[in-house]
Amino acid sequence: MSESKADQPDETARPRRRQARGERRIQQLLDAAASVFCRAGYTSASTNAIAREAGVSPGTLYQFFPNKEAIAVELGERLNRRMLETHGVVFTVENATLPLRELLDAVLDPMIEFNCANPAFLTLLQSSDAPGHFLEEHAALHDSIQDRINELIGVRNPDLSPERRAHTANMAFALFKAGLGLILGHEGAEREAYVAELKTALYGYLAPVLGTEGVPARP
Amino acid sequence: MSESKADQPDETARPRRRQARGERRIQQLLDAAASVFCRAGYTSASTNAIAREAGVSPGTLYQFFPNKEAIAVELGERLNRRMLETHGVVFTVENATLPLRELLDAVLDPMIEFNCANPAFLTLLQSSDAPGHFLEEHAALHDSIQDRINELIGVRNPDLSPERRAHTANMAFALFKAGLGLILGHEGAEREAYVAELKTALYGYLAPVLGTEGVPARP
DNA sequence: GGTAAACACGAGCGACCGCTCGCGTTTCTC
């Protein structure tokens, strides 16, 4: 109870001014983490391996991240932010009113492209083995995407009950992740084939709920 | 090179006569392993935890399994065998000729029921983190189911090219696993809702390929 | 009943894990 000086040890402790070198190291470490997570999964990935891959010592890694979990959280947040910044535009009202086939192209193609370039994202999204608090951030990451899908379905078909809409969004996202796994597991022509299969599957699933035709713009 | 006595140390080494007590212990250990794998995933599950859950010492566990990997392999094989014995009947020519909606019910309902009763099966099926040789058995387990689906699709629509059929079987299985994950993650009414959504999704995906009507019996 | 094998135990070995700490180097600020 003798900590009444100036700084609490809990959150918002101290902003720790980073130098340009530090920011560079952080990026190196996150890139290395993405590679190692992707290769071994979250649990099997070791912080020493991440540091080695980044070309720094274990001590240096812990200059920038308080623990292993924070690395995964930060990586997930950055990837999620980057995906929404770069391709988040796809969840627009204009796209929602397109014919279903075009809507799927407009949404899926950028998503797939991003995930092919950043396979660690899917790894984090479906890392079911994970200790305690990482699961919360994991869920947050999940919901962040889920909400976009939910919203798009709501715009497309406002008559759907909230429960049904949630189920549909949840299932659609699960189907997407499943297809994405197949896509990332193949290359070249095989990959393209699975992209087509995924679109077929989502079309077949969503057509009865969302309709295949474009919906007219609201007055 | 001086091992020309009688028994090679490699495969088919010695059959080690098991007593009834031993068989019972093996079952206890596999049940415990299923529970622990399911709770923590393959990598995070510790052999000591499995032994503890089975109520035996670590040493006893290693009387029956040479290593951790062998536990997962044996568990996977037993579950797979039991599923095929109990519900493998669903992949019959008679079922293949049913109307699609009834075909899906006939195939999915037993599968879902089995996986709800044995959630460790899905855990093993999608344990992507795994060292070396477990992946081979993992793939074998995978293919064992995949082949059934492939065969069923072949009976239903013989005109499909082998490549397209393989893609369809692969994607259908991936979609099934995705839906199964949602189903196992919920209970009661929510679970039933996701069962319905999964059937809808697979119906929408397979209808254009397999046709919705029953196919006539072959002369 | 005697003996060999199967079963059971649990302390603990070696390896690796996440992470720390003491100390040296680089960079910023005045």
Next chain:
DNA sequence: GAGAAACGCGAGCGGTCGCTCGTGTTTACC
């Protein structure tokens, strides 16, 4: 250029892991 702070290192700490081994108990077979 002096002081502070950020950066960087790597041996190694405490802990857990998969797994072993010496020893004792139970069971099968004659």
